[in-house]
Amino acid sequence: MTNDDFVIDVTRIREEAQQKMTDGAVTATYGLDPGRVIAVLNDVVATEIVCWLRYTRHAVSATGIDRAQVAAEFTEHAAEEMQHALRAAERIAQLGGEPDFDPATLAKRAHTDYTTPSGTDLKAMLENNLLAERIVISTYQEIARWIGDHDPTTRRLIESILEEEEEHADDLTDLLAG
Template identity: 55%
Template sequence: MSHTDDFVLDIGEIREKARKDVLDGAQTSSYSGDVATVIRLLNEALATELVCVLRYKLHHYVAKGIQSEAIAAEFAVHATEELEHADKLAARIVQLGGKPDFSPKGLAERAHSDYAEVDTLHDMIRENLVAERIAIDVYRELVRFIADKDPTTRRLLEDILAVEEEHADELSDWLVKTR
């Protein structure tokens, strides 16, 4: 049985590059992504998460109806999870040498989903489900785009994607129950 070892490192070269570009932090010369593009895309995802936080918070406070108490509580949970996503995206943007854009100016335009103000519990669930479905498609495309160029960002996006899919599944169940 033959064994081919394709794993080759020039540790001396790696050490030299690490010392030379020490101020670049986590971004080393082996990073193969387009940093500026990744930062821009992450800032758009950040804006989306912030809009989702605001929408879920609104719906948490204004939900009314016979089934509203439990669902409103879940809206609060979703808002907290979306804020955690925003925090993780912002931290990654900083790791890549960028600046997270938390400016309220243009927030809705930078976001992929809408900030929908609706009146009925059913419509709140529907609008949040639409937003989650948008997020799922955007995160899937981001994962595909980043691929192997930035495994850390890809893993972060995959983790967020999994939570967004859980949210969509819950919302879909609630939508059926509130018809």
């Protein structure tokens, strides 16, 4: 079949859509197990909440001569991490799942951990957050590859979050170098 032969059977699609009105965003052409995607996205939610918690703690407890600049960066990153969690949770709901915000399991499901350096050492905080960002970058790249063309909406969501996580890593690297 060449590109010139491409034809969409709109009649068939309309009939299938009519029969599955209550299935929401998941159509017959979805291509993945929605339950598995929801589970992966719930791990993303947990990861982003743990990152929000860590950045927030570091923003509040940072001290030293560079405190204002570093704390401002941590605060900005924390806000973006919370938005990532909310965006992933919204996608879970679109796919017919329940976002899992259970505090008892967040740390177990997160790709990163909450480990924070003792005290208020800015360099250690920056390194701790950079390590977490690098872990998130790698895991989200793997998620995007796994999703592939099977769920373009979720893949684009993960890729847009990934883009911001890469910016976070750049910001932290610059702060460590400066």
